[in-house]
Amino acid sequence: MIFLIGGTSEAVPIAGELAVRGMPVLLSTATEIPLHAPLPRGVQRRTGRLDREGMLRVIRAYDCRVVVDASHPYAAEVSRCARAAAQAAKIPYVAYERPPAVPPGAPVTRAADHLQASQAACACGVPVLLTIGTKYLEPYVTEAGRRNIRLVVRILDVAQSWTACRRLGLSATDIVAGRGRLDYEETLALLKDRGIGVLVTKDSGREGGVPAKLKAAEAAGCRVVVVERPARPRPAFRDIGALVDAVGYAWAEGVFPAEGRGPAKTT
Structure with missing residues (x-):
């Protein structure tokens, strides 16, 4: 069994490619939120958050031979x-490392972490829109409160997200809930409507x-603060085809090409 850890829209296509090549797949997701596409034939799914020990129990229970982190x-973490x-x-x-979309040299402020990002965003003295989820809201709420800055938060419309916002005292009028990402027109309208x-x-x-x-922010005359990505364990691939090739090799040989055998290239 391949233990595929989901969390991106690419997880289902990766699962499908692996299954097509004859490898059974267990797709693990933290929540029961519907997937972006139907589950491919030959793929099982489990839900629920796992720590290291939980993952190890799953690996042993399903006799997994490879871990694929998507x-x-x-x-x-x-x-x-x-x-x-x-x-x-x-x-x-x-x-699997999803390719970044903020180009080098883009007119944005890059922050190493959320504390730095909260300080950079609130230093401008204007209303701030957060599109970062709810796990790291606290430094923004603290900094915005200290500077008397209006904070608007875009969240996934699930109970956990609402609970996080309410716990921090955010007003319902400053919470924009929905499913899926906003397109350019929707983002631009939100920026303009909330000032x-x-x-x-x-x-x-x-x-x-x-x-x-980025396009909507430019059109609305907004500054952009980008929280940098954390480092990812290696080997990591940005191309799904190369990833699947490497997993197929590991399935057969018990080692990845990146670990000393075969031609595949990591990024």
Whole structure:
């Protein structure tokens, strides 16, 4: 069995490609939110958050031979746990790394972490729109409160996200809930409607709607603060075909080409 850790829209296509090549796949997702596409034939799914020990139990229960990490580019803890679980189980680990969408030299402010991003965003003295999820809201709420800055938050419309916002005292009028990413027109309308002066985003790639955000911010005259990606364990591939080739090799040989055999190239 291939243990495929989801968290991106690419997880289902990766699962399908692996299954087509005759490799059984267990797709693991943290929540039961519907997938972006139907589950391919030959692919099982489990749901629920896992730490290192939980992943190791799954690996052993399903007799997994390879760990494929297709979690979100910013899910650093998930990737660390996946790598550690694979090492403990003595099986190969590889990650899919979604290509970034913020080009080098783009007119944005880059921040190493959310604390730095919150300070950069609120220093401008204008309303701020957060499109970063809800896990790291606290430094922004603290800094915005200290500077008396209006904070608008775009969230996934699920109970967990609402709970996080309410716990931090955010007003319902400053919470924009929805499913899926906003396109250019929707983002531009939101920026203008709320009088936003700074947009804060992660570089979640084209699939994460980053190009639309950058274009809308430029049209609305907004500054952009980008939270940099955390480092990802290696080997990591940005091309799904190359990833699947490497997993197929590991399935047969018990080692990835990047670990010393075969021609595949990591990024």
